[in-house]
Amino acid sequence: MKTDPESHKRMTQRHKEGFEKKKAAAQKEKGLLIVNTGTGKGKSSAAFGMGMRILGHGMKLGVVQFIKGALYSAERDFLGGHANCDFHVVGAGYTWDTQDREADMRTAARGWAEAVRMIQDPSYDMVILDELNIVLKYQYLDLDEVLRVFAARREMLHIVVTGRHAPEALIEQADLVSEMRPLKHPYKEQGVKAQKGVEF
Secondary structure, eight states: OOOOOHHHHHHHHHHHHHHHHHHOOOOOOOOOOEEEEESSOOOOHHHHHHHHHHHHHHEEEEEEOOSGGGGHHHHHHHHHTTTTEEEEEOOOOHHHHOHHHHHHHHHHHHHHHHHHHHHHHHOOSSEEEEEEHHHHHHSSSHHHHHHHHHHHHOOOOOOOOOOSSSHHHHHHOSEEEOOOOSSSOOOHOOOOOOOOOTTO
C-alpha cells in the first residue's frame, strides 16, 4: 500500500514529537542491570557488542564467561587482548559434557568470586556475566546472594547477564530485559553446523 507524502509527513512529525518528549523526560543516569535471555541466538553477541562500546569510549570492561569455557571463541581472543578488558573464562563446558554437579558448582563459585571482585572494584564500568543464567537455573550458585551483590553495586556500574532461563527474581530486579526467541535457525532447519565468525 502506497502512503501519500502528506500522510507520511504527518506520521513522521508525530513520531518525532513523541521521541523528543521522551528524550526530554529521560534525564537520569545510572548503572543498568541488563539481562539477555530466551531460547534464541544472540544473547552473548549482544552483550559483547555493548562491551565493545564500553571499550570504544575508553572505559574498562570485565567479563566472566561461565559454562562455555571449554569452547573456543574469537571474542575471547579479541576482547581479551584489549588493554581495558579483563576477560576470565571459568566454564568447563555444558552441563551434559561435564556430568559432574559438584565440579560444576566449584567452577561456578570460582567464576562468581571473579565477578564479585570486578563488581566491587571501582575501576570497572561494565561487567558481563556470560551464561550466568544457566548457572542460576541449575542452582550452582545461590540466587539470593547474586541478587544482593547486584543490588549493592555502585551507582554507575553496568552489569550484563546472559543465558537462557533467567530467573523471575532477576528479571524483576533488572532495568533492561531482552528476550531472544528463535524464528528460524540453520542448525535445526538445514543441518548447518556452527559457523566461524557467526557462532564462534
